[in-house]
Amino acid sequence: SITDVNEAPTEITLDNLSVVENNAGAHVANFNGSDPDDDTLTYSIIGGADSAMFEVVSNMLHLASGVSADYEADNQLEVQLQAKDPDGLSFSKSFTIAVTDVNEAPNAVTLSNFTVTENDTGSGWWWNGGATVGTLEVSDVDAGDSVTLSLSGADVDFFEIETRSDGSGSPVHYLKLKADITADFETQPSYNLTLNATDLGGMSTPTDVV
Numbered sequence: 001s002i003t004d005v006n007e008a009p010t011e012i013t014l015d016n017l018s019v020v021e022n023n024a025g026a027h028v029a030n031f032n033g034s035d036p037d038d039d040t041l042t043y044s045i046i047g048g049a050d051s052a053m054f055e056v057v058s059n060m061l062h063l064a065s066g067v068s069a070d071y072e073a074d075n076q077l078e079v080q081l082q083a084k085d086p087d088g089l090s091f092s093k094s095f096t097i098a099v100t101d102v103n104e105a106p107n108a109v110t111l112s113n114f115t116v117t118e119n120d121t122g123s124g125w126w127w128n129g130g131a132t133v134g135t136l137e138v139s140d141v142d143a144g145d146s147v148t149l150s151l152s153g154a155d156v157d158f159f160e161i162e163t164r165s166d167g168s169g170s171p172v173h174y175l176k177l178k179a180d181i182t183a184d185f186e187t188q189p190s191y192n193l194t195l196n197a198t199d200l201g202g203m204s205t206p207t208d209v210v
Helices: none
Strands: 011-014 018-020 027-034 042-047 054-057 060-063 076-084 090-100 132-137 147-152 159-165 171-177 193-199 204-209
Touching: 011 076, 011 090, 027 076, 042 054, 147 159
Parallel strands: 018 090
Antiparallel strands: 011 027, 027 060, 042 076, 054 060, 076 090, 132 171, 147 193, 159 171, 193 204
């Protein structure tokens, strides 16, 4: 007769190797393990550069509670997993979890200046039109995404955005009063305006200025 002896697990597999960014605590994958004795296996995280980002929940691999992946910061996460049988014999394996990029809204628009002198017609500037308020800057966390600027708000009819190239050919966006508009402190000492940044995917970020 042959006496059976307990043997260590021989394999760990995951049914998914990717996770979408910005989804805190997301389910990543279900475990599957192989054991010659058909033992019930217990799974754990034992290492990997990004081990702190993960947790095991009911034999499933999740991102840890409150933790989300960020494609722009790290698009591949490394974790080492272990399968252990009831007698303590184990098998370990390292996995790379790919982070899936999603479109994110542009960052808030910044304006270099928030005041304009009354009765300033913009004369002396190298383009025609009303007085310049300041330059607009915007960025997007998604590399290569293009952002369009627009205006809205209660006093939108007083303003416009004019884009010119700087010396290197890069666009510079200016917020300015329209050509037929001059500010008059006694009539209206402040204006309410919203600066909108919209990316190619239609995601938009409004920034209110007064």
